[in-house]
Amino acid sequence: MSTALTELLRDWMPHQRWFGGKGREWAEVTEEGFFLSRTEPVVSVHRVRVGYTDGATETYLVPLSWRAHPEEELSSAFIGAVPGADRENYAYDAMRDRDATVPWLTHLVAASTVGPMHFHPAGVASIPDGAPGDIVSTEQSNTSLVYGQDAIFKLFRRLEPGLNPDVEIHDALRRTENKHIAPLLGHIEIDEPGAEPATAAMLQTFVRGASDGWRLATASVRDLYAEGDLHADEVGGDFAADSERLGAATASVHADLAQVLPSEPADREWFGATAQAMAARLEQALAVVPQLEEHLAGLRAVYARVADSPETVLRQRVHGDLHLGQVLRTATGWVVLDFEGEPARPLAERRQLDSPLRDVAGMLRSFDYAARHMLVEQPGDPQRAYRAQEWAVRNRGAFCTGYSAASGMDPCGDSPLLRAFEADKAVYECVYEARNRPHWLMIPLHSLSRLTAEA
Numbered sequence: 209m210s211t212a213l214t215e216l217l218r219d220w221m222p223h224q225r226w227f228g229g230k231g232r233e234w235a236e237v238t239e240e241g242f243f244l245s246r247t248e249p250v251v252s253v254h255r256v257r258v259g260y261t262d263g264a265t266e267t268y269l270v271p272l273s274w275r276a277h278p279e280e281e282l283s284s285a286f287i288g289a290v291p292g293a294d295r296e297n298y299a300y301d302a303m304r305d306r307d308a309t310v311p312w313l314t315h316l317v318a319a320s321t322v323g324p325m326h327f328h329p330a331g332v333a334s335i336p337d338g339a340p341g342d343i344v345s346t347e348q349s350n351t352s353l354v355y356g357q358d359a360i361f362k363l364f365r366r367l368e369p370g371l372n373p374d375v376e377i378h379d380a381l382r383r384t385e386n387k388h389i390a391p392l393l394g395h396i397e398i399d400e401p402g403a404e405p406a407t408a409a410m411l412q413t414f415v416r417g418a419s420d421g422w423r424l425a426t427a428s429v430r431d432l433y434a435e436g437d438l439h440a441d442e443v444g445g446d447f448a449a450d451s452e453r454l455g456a457a458t459a460s461v462h463a464d465l466a467q468v469l470p471s472e473p474a475d476r477e478w479f480g481a482t483a484q485a486m487a488a489r490l491e492q493a494l495a496v497v498p499q500l501e502e503h504l505a506g507l508r509a510v511y512a513r514v515a516d517s518p519e520t521v522l523r524q525r526v527h528g529d530l531h532l533g534q535v536l537r538t539a540t541g542w543v544v545l546d547f548e549g550e551p552a553r554p555l556a557e558r559r560q561l562d563s564p565l566r567d568v569a570g571m572l573r574s575f576d577y578a579a580r581h582m583l584v585e586q587p588g589d590p591q592r593a594y595r596a597q598e599w600a601v602r603n604r605g606a607f608c609t610g611y612s613a614a615s616g617m618d619p620c621g622d623s624p625l626l627r628a629f630e631a632d633k634a635v636y637e638c639v640y641e642a643r644n645r646p647h648w649l650m651i652p653l654h655s656l657s658r659l660t661a662e663a
């Protein structure tokens with residue numbers, strides 16, 4: 209399409225939460241668009257390829273809606289005006305324009321092919337066709353729309369050839385009817401020139417009346433901070449029973465994943481390769497977060513222990529980015545969401561077999577985050593720091609107890625692999641925070657002091 213449009217996207221995309229190329233300099237941008245709907249409002253979907261000055265390229269999916277006149281009530285979704293043959297066309301973020309969200313589900317129900325996009329329904333009877341969707345406002349790497357409390361549609365913003373693990377795993381877990389996941393209702397693939405098709409979106413059942421784990425855990429921490437003298441097990445908002453049930457739910461999902469998808473015992477080579485990959489990630493992270501320098505020796509020692517002392521571990525498909533923001537508590541128990549893995553990792557890596565301890569470590573990190581995030585404002589308050597530590601230890605322990613009771617395997621014993629996974633996750637978080645929420649960088653940096661000191 210037009211240069212005017214690519215220029216608009218160049219200005220707009222870096223400010224979007226889902227844009228992963230923050231901090232990188234753009235060398236070039238090209239885009240190609242096709243129509244999702246030609247009736248009012250016209251909706252087009254654009255594949256935007258961004259080339260960076262460091263030589264890397266990324267492809268993003270950007271749906272736009274078009275209006276002949278500026279729409280005041282859509283002002284927060286406005287991107288800019290593009291000159292047409294005889295008038296200006298006004299471009300909006302189509303995910304924030306309710307009327308423009310209807311065609312996604314209409315095409316899914318019809319199993320349509322639209323340009324390079326193929327719509328694959330998985331449960332047509334449960335797809336709420338004809339209704340508009342509301343954008344989910346939480347900060348996230350992708351963009352989700354909720355349709356009438358029935359279904360949630362997730363647009364994968366960064367395209368990579370191959371089936372997205374979120375679709376692959378939800379599809380596989382349909383076979384075990386695991387009660388800790390939200391059933392898949394369909395997905396969309398998009399042809400990628402000279403490569404495997406990429407996954408553009410997925411639709412799954414919306415879990416009604418649920419609260420996410422992050423919100424619940426941080427409310428519990430706030431209750432504790434508000435009590436001058438009481439301990440974590442004495443205040444009303446104690447979270448330990450929930451953490452224990454969350455551990456059991458995680459173990460149940462791991463057991464089903466090992467049953468329906470490939471698994472094999474980890475061999476010595478895998479431990480060596482895993483330690484090496486962590487060390488390589490540390491080197492890359494150092495370029496973004498120079499504060500990691502003081503932890504270098506400690507981290508290298510933690511990783512070296514993984515290669516030196518292999519444990520008995522089953523390699524299998526895992527969640528890959530498990531944290532409190534990825535789990536929902538319902539009246540009947542926990543539901544685990546978003547099996548996409550870490551969005552910044554290449555897709556092929558995210559689909560590799562891994563140790564379930566990777567997920568255990570992710571959740572343990574999240575308990576630290578929940579406990580410490582309020583210290584960002586008052587880093588020098590020793591009473592709060594003590595309380596935070598107490599809350600984290602209690603809930604980490606409860607999670608491990610629940611996991612262990614459900615699986616028969618204590619995931620949190622003295623495991624060099626678990627320690628290394630926690631450290632590796634904290635390194636990843638340092639990069640994530642430096643790019644997205646620099647004022648939170650101190651949270652993972654503080655944890656690194658603990659993880660390397662105890663090694």
Ligand SMILES: Nc1ncnc2c1ncn2[C@@H]1O[C@H](COP(=O)(O)OP(=O)(O)O)[C@@H](O)[C@H]1O
Nearest residue numbers: 344348349350360390413414415420533545546
């Ligand atoms: N099936 C669902 N039911 C209810 N809410 C959901 C569901 N899936 C996701 N959500 C909500 O949307 C948010 C973002 O979804 P998620 O899949 O984690 O996206 P992302 O990959 O961008 O992190 C979650 O934190 C959750 O609050």
Ligand SMILES: O=P(O)(O)O[C@H]1O[C@H](CO)[C@@H](O[C@H]2O[C@H](CO)[C@@H](O)[C@H](O)[C@H]2O)[C@H](O)[C@H]1O
Nearest residue numbers: 348349529531532533550551573574577637640
């Ligand atoms: O967008 P995703 O949910 O896939 O995950 C990314 O963003 C997360 C933050 O929203 C980030 O998680 C980190 O912060 C959480 C609190 O906001 C905390 O619970 C997690 O433990 C911590 O890792 C996640 O790492 C990132 O991939």
